Amino acid sequence: MYTLFYEQTAMFCSVSKRRISSSSSYSCSLMSRTSFESSKSRRTYASTPDHRPLARRKRIIVAMTGATGAILGIKVLEALRRMNVETHLIVSKWADATIKYETDYAPATVRELADFAYTANNLAAPVSSGSFHTDGMIVVPCSIKSLAGIRTGYCSDLIARAADVILKERRKLVMVVRETPLSDIHLENMLSLTRSGAIMFPPVPAFYTRPDSVDGIIQQSVSRMLDMFDLDTGDFERWEGMKQK
């Protein structure tokens, strides 16, 4: 119902509401933006006189789970924002905890980086349906628990459901699975999902760029993750063969 309402209203309105909480619903105004839009809002749709939507911005679902590496998800959101990609963010309860524990960001600030944000228990969100078009999904960081949920198709939260939808619709799913060392259970889950079309992208740093800071390692990793969606951040050095020393 949410999706139907969203798609119908999107045809007639310029919708660019930035955030949706678990309890809120979509709303839009023909002439003005919603009161809870921030000044950072960007227009999502334009419509023709006969109400057909024009080309939309690229749209990516970003899911953050409770594996260590919350900063990776945050930097992905910041990069997508710079590239004017529409983001739909899902944050699990334990991702909130790791954001607070590992970074200087408040969870609310992280949500503000996205165009739309949902709690993981909001199974009525648009990204819960395949009829809501997206260009893919990245789970970053991805916990072993969420990996297992997605592998089995056990859609107990919005992260697993949205990923399940991505797979059934044959869209792109990138999973930044973070654990070490890996058991056969982890590896089997990753192999199974790879065979289903997902891309396993553990956050393994490259050292050939001689990174001089953790920030450099994060930037390179994030850029390579977004390469998977044919999005070029343009802010890291690509391998062009060995240079003379």
Ligand SMILES: Cc1cc2nc3c(=O)[nH]c(=O)nc-3n(C[C@H](O)[C@H](O)[C@H](O)COP(=O)(O)O)c2cc1C
């Ligand atoms: C500080 C911290 C770091 C964690 N790091 C990892 C990790 O790297 N990988 C992992 O699979 N789980 C990790 N966990 C455990 C997950 O948070 C836990 O399994 C949780 O149930 C995941 O749920 P979610 O996938 O719904 O976020 C960590 C937990 C905490 C508190």
